[in-house]
Amino acid sequence: MKIKLNRQALIGKLNHVTKALPVKTTLSILTGIKFLTTEQGVSLTGSDSDITIHTSLPLKILTEKEEAVTLIEIEEPGGIVIPGKYFFEIIKKLEAQTIEIHTFDDNDILIRGDKGEYTLKGLPVENYPQIELSNVLHHFTLPTAELKTIVNQTIFSVAVNESRPALTGINFKYGEGTLACTATDSFRLSQRTIGFADETLSDFNVTIPGRSLSELGKTIDLNDPHTVISITNNQILFENADVSFQSRLLEGVYPDVAAFIPTSFEIKVRVSHRELFSAVDRVSLMAREDRANVAKISILPEENHIIMKSNASEIGKIEEVVKIQEQTGSKLSMACSSLFLLDALKAIEYSGGSVTFGFNGDMKPFVILDDQDVANLQLIVPVRLEE
Amino acid sequence: MKIKLNRQALIGKLNHVTKALPVKTTLSILTGIKFLTTEQGVSLTGSDSDITIHTSLPLKILTEKEEAVTLIEIEEPGGIVIPGKYFFEIIKKLEAQTIEIHTFDDNDILIRGDKGEYTLKGLPVENYPQIELSNVLHHFTLPTAELKTIVNQTIFSVAVNESRPALTGINFKYGEGTLACTATDSFRLSQRTIGFADETLSDFNVTIPGRSLSELGKTIDLNDPHTVISITNNQILFENADVSFQSRLLEGVYPDVAAFIPTSFEIKVRVSHRELFSAVDRVSLMAREDRANVAKISILPEENHIIMKSNASEIGKIEEVVKIQEQTGSKLSMACSSLFLLDALKAIEYSGGSVTFGFNGDMKPFVILDDQDVANLQLIVPVRLEE
Numbered sequence: 103m104k105i106k107l108n109r110q111a112l113i114g115k116l117n118h119v120t121k122a123l124p125v126k127t128t129l130s131i132l133t134g135i136k137f138l139t140t141e142q143g144v145s146l147t148g149s150d151s152d153i154t155i156h157t158s159l160p161l162k163i164l165t166e167k168e169e170a171v172t173l174i175e176i177e178e179p180g181g182i183v184i185p186g187k188y189f190f191e192i193i194k195k196l197e198a199q200t201i202e203i204h205t206f207d208d209n210d211i212l213i214r215g216d217k218g219e220y221t222l223k224g225l226p227v228e229n230y231p232q233i234e235l236s237n238v239l240h241h242f243t244l245p246t247a248e249l250k251t252i253v254n255q256t257i258f259s260v261a262v263n264e265s266r267p268a269l270t271g272i273n274f275k276y277g278e279g280t281l282a283c284t285a286t287d288s289f290r291l292s293q294r295t296i297g298f299a300d301e302t303l304s305d306f307n308v309t310i311p312g313r314s315l316s317e318l319g320k321t322i323d324l325n326d327p328h329t330v331i332s333i334t335n336n337q338i339l340f341e342n343a344d345v346s347f348q349s350r351l352l353e354g355v356y357p358d359v360a361a362f363i364p365t366s367f368e369i370k371v372r373v374s375h376r377e378l379f380s381a382v383d384r385v386s387l388m389a390r391e392d393r394a395n396v397a398k399i400s401i402l403p404e405e406n407h408i409i410m411k412s413n414a415s416e417i418g419k420i421e422e423v424v425k426i427q428e429q430t431g432s433k434l435s436m437a438c439s440s441l442f443l444l445d446a447l448k449a450i451e452y453s454g455g456s457v458t459f460g461f462n463g464d465m466k467p468f469v470i471l472d473d474q475d476v477a478n479l480q481l482i483v484p485v486r487l488e489e
Numbered sequence: 490m491k492i493k494l495n496r497q498a499l500i501g502k503l504n505h506v507t508k509a510l511p512v513k514t515t516l517s518i519l520t521g522i523k524f525l526t527t528e529q530g531v532s533l534t535g536s537d538s539d540i541t542i543h544t545s546l547p548l549k550i551l552t553e554k555e556e557a558v559t560l561i562e563i564e565e566p567g568g569i570v571i572p573g574k575y576f577f578e579i580i581k582k583l584e585a586q587t588i589e590i591h592t593f594d595d596n597d598i599l600i601r602g603d604k605g606e607y608t609l610k611g612l613p614v615e616n617y618p619q620i621e622l623s624n625v626l627h628h629f630t631l632p633t634a635e636l637k638t639i640v641n642q643t644i645f646s647v648a649v650n651e652s653r654p655a656l657t658g659i660n661f662k663y664g665e666g667t668l669a670c671t672a673t674d675s676f677r678l679s680q681r682t683i684g685f686a687d688e689t690l691s692d693f694n695v696t697i698p699g700r701s702l703s704e705l706g707k708t709i710d711l712n713d714p715h716t717v718i719s720i721t722n723n724q725i726l727f728e729n730a731d732v733s734f735q736s737r738l739l740e741g742v743y744p745d746v747a748a749f750i751p752t753s754f755e756i757k758v759r760v761s762h763r764e765l766f767s768a769v770d771r772v773s774l775m776a777r778e779d780r781a782n783v784a785k786i787s788i789l790p791e792e793n794h795i796i797m798k799s800n801a802s803e804i805g806k807i808e809e810v811v812k813i814q815e816q817t818g819s820k821l822s823m824a825c826s827s828l829f830l831l832d833a834l835k836a837i838e839y840s841g842g843s844v845t846f847g848f849n850g851d852m853k854p855f856v857i858l859d860d861q862d863v864a865n866l867q868l869i870v871p872v873r874l875e876e
Binding site for chain 1: 578582583584806809
C-alpha cells in the first residue's frame with residue numbers, strides 16, 4: 103500500500119474510529135485500526151469486539167463553492183492494521199498538510215510528514231476479525247436527535263452491578279406502534295416511549311449494552327437528521343452520516359417493566375422544575391455523606407409546599423422548601439435517594455416548565471413526569487423512612 | 490456571632506482559603522475554615538498545617554464610581570470554625586445575594602439564603618491551631634510575575650522520591666545581589682537566577698516544599714504587581730493583594746548545586762525553540778513506552794542538523810530532524826530522557842526565539858539556555874547510550 107492523504111480529513115475520521123479501540127485487550131490486533139484502500143477512498147475500522155466503529159474517507163470532497171478537493175491519492179492500493187493509539191497521536195502531532203503512508207517488508211508502515219519519519223509495525227488485514235452484519239431481522243430509521251434523547255434520558259439508570267447482565271443495558275422494545283426504551287437498576291427506572299408507526303417493522307425486544315450507547319452518544323452526528331438502525335439476532339448497527347456504529351446485544355430476558363410502572367396515582371403534585379432542581383441539588387450536598395443519600399420529602403398541601411430534609415449526622419442538616427403549583431390528594435411523607443432524584447431531574451430538559459410527581463403511598467414506587475414531554479418517565483423506589 | 494454577608498464576595502474569598510484545606514487529616518479541626526469577625530470585616534483562614542492561606546473580607550468596598558458597597562453587616566461579633574468543604578458548597582449553591590450566618594447552642598451554625606436553611610456543626614475558634622509568624626529573619630519584595638515565573642520554570646524538576654526530603658522543594662538562595670532558585674531530582678536541574686540588589690537583606694538559603702509553591706502559583710494574584718515575602722527559621726510567608734500564603738520550610742541542607750552546573754562548554758548548538766519543541770514532542774510519543782523514555786540525539790555539524798531518534802521495540806521508531814542555526818565544536822551523539830527534554834522546553838516561554846545547548850561530552854550533564862532569557866537554565870544528565 104502506498105498513499106497520500108489530507109491530514110486534517112484523516113484526523114476527523116480517526117476521532118471516530120479510535121473511540122472503539124479497547125483500553126486493554128487479549129486480542130492484540132484490536133489495538134490497531136483496520137486501514138483499507140477502496141474504490142471510493144480509504145475505509146477505517148476500529149473495534150473492541152463489543153463495539154465496532156466504521157468510517158471512510160472519500161477520494162475527493164466538494165467545497166461549498168462546489169470545487170472538488172482531493173483528499174487521497176492512491177499510488178498503490180492495499181490494506182494494513184495500524185497500531186491505533188500511536189498512529190492517531192503521530193498524525194495529530196505531524197506538521198504537514200498531506201501525509202504519506204506506505205507499507206514495506208512484512209507489515210512495517212512508514213509515515214512521512216514535511217519533516218521526520220515514523221515507522222510503525224503493522225499487522226496483515228487478513229488477520230483482522232470479520233465483524234460484518236449478517237441476516238438483518240429488523241431495519242428502521244429514527245431521527246438522530248430522538249436517538250440521542252433516548253440515551254440521555256435513560257442511560258444513568260442502567261445497572262452498574264453485573265449480577266443481572268440484562269440490566270446493564272438499555273432495552274429497546276417495539277410493538278403496537280410504540281418504541282419503549284427502558285433502563286433500570288431495580289431501584290429506579292427511566293423510560294422514553296415514542297409513538298412510531300412502521301407497518302414494515304415486526305415487533306422486537308433487544309437490549310443494548312449501556313457502554314455501547316454512551317459511546318454512540320459521543321460518536322453520532324446530529325448534522326445527519328436520520329439514523330438507520332439494523333438489528334440481527336445478536337448485533338445492532340447504527341448508520342449515521344458517514345459513520346456506522348455496531349454493537350453486540352445483551353443476552354438474557356429483560357424484565358417486563360410495564361407491570362412495574364404505575365399508571366394511576368393517589369397523589370399528584372406539580373412543582374416548578376427549576377425550583378425543585380436547585381433545591382434537590384442543595385439537599386443532595388449532605389445526603390451524599392450518608393451511604394443511602396437519603397432525603398426526606400414531605401408533601402404538605404395545607405402549607406402548599408414540599409419540604410425536603412437531609413442530614414449527615416457529623417456535619418449538619420439541610421432543609422429546603424419548594425412551592426406546590428397544583429396538587430390532588432392528601433399529604434404524604436416519604437424518603438428516597440436524593441441522587442436518584444437529581445439524576446431524574448437532570449434528565450428533564452430545562453425549559454422553565456414544571457414536573458409532576460405521582461405517588462401511591464410512602465413505600466410504593468413514585469414517578470416524575472415532564473409536563474413538557476410526555477415521552478419521558480422517571481421512576482424511583484422510596485426507601486424506608488427511619489423516624 | 491451573627492452576620493450578613495454578600496454571597497459573591499464571600500465566594501471569592503473562599504476560593505482562596507479552601508485551597509489550603511487538607512484532603513484528609515488527623516487533626517479534624519483543619520477540615521474547617523476559621524471564620525472571625527474583626528474591626529475591618531471578616532477574617533478567613535484555611536490550613537493543612539503545611540500550608541496556611543489567610544484572607545479577609547472588608548465591611549465595605551468602593552466601586553469604580555467610588556460608591557461604597559456594604560459587603561458585611563455584623564450584628565453580633567464572634568468567631569467559629571466552619572466545616573470548610575460543606576460551607577463552600579452550600580454558599581456556592583445558595584440562591585441569595587445576601588446570606589445570613591449565625592451561631593447558636595454549642596457551636597452550631599445556621600446559614601440562611603432566600604429559601605432553605607442549613608445547619609452545620611462548627612468548632613470553637615480557640616481550638617484552631619496558632620499559625621502566626623514570629624521573629625522574621627528576612628523580609629523582601631518580589632515582582633509577582635517574577636515569582637510566578639520562578640515557580641513555573643523550576644517546579645517540574647522537584648524530586649518526587651522522598652528519600653532526600655530537601656530535594657522535594659525549591660531552594661531559594663540569596664547572596665551577592667542575586668537570588669538563585671533551584672529544583673533538582675538529581676537527574677535534571679532547573680534554575681532561575683535573578684539579579685536583585687537589596688542592601689537591607691542578609692544572605693539566606695531556604696527550601697520551600699514544591700507542593701506549597703504549586704499551590705501558591707494557583708492562589709497568587711497577578712493583579713497585585715508586588716508580593717512581600719517574610720522568612721523565619723522554619724516558615725515563609727507570601728503576602729499578595731489581600732491574600733497571605735504561609736508555608737513551612739523543608740529541613741535538611743540543600744546540595745551545593747553551583748559545583749554541579751557547567752559554565753563552559755566544548756560544544757554549543759543553537760536551534761529554533763519552536764522546531765526543537767515540536768520535534769521532541771513527537772519523539773517522546775514512543776520514547777514513552779520505553780521505561781527510560783530515552784531519545785538518542787546526534788549533533789551533526791556537517792549535515793548542519795540534529796537527528797533525534799526514539800523507538801519502542803514492539804511498536805516502531807521515530808526519526809526527527811532539526812536544523813542547526815549555529816554551532817561551535819565537534820559532532821556528538823548522546824541519549825537522554827525525552828520527557829525531561831520536553832519539560833525543559835516547556836519551561837521556556839514560547840517567543841519564536843532560539844535555545845542553545847551546551848555539551849561537554851556524551852556522559853556529562855548538558856544545559857539548555859533560553860537565548861531570550863538568560864535567567865532560565867535547564868540541565869539534564871544524559872543516560873548511557875546502548876548501541
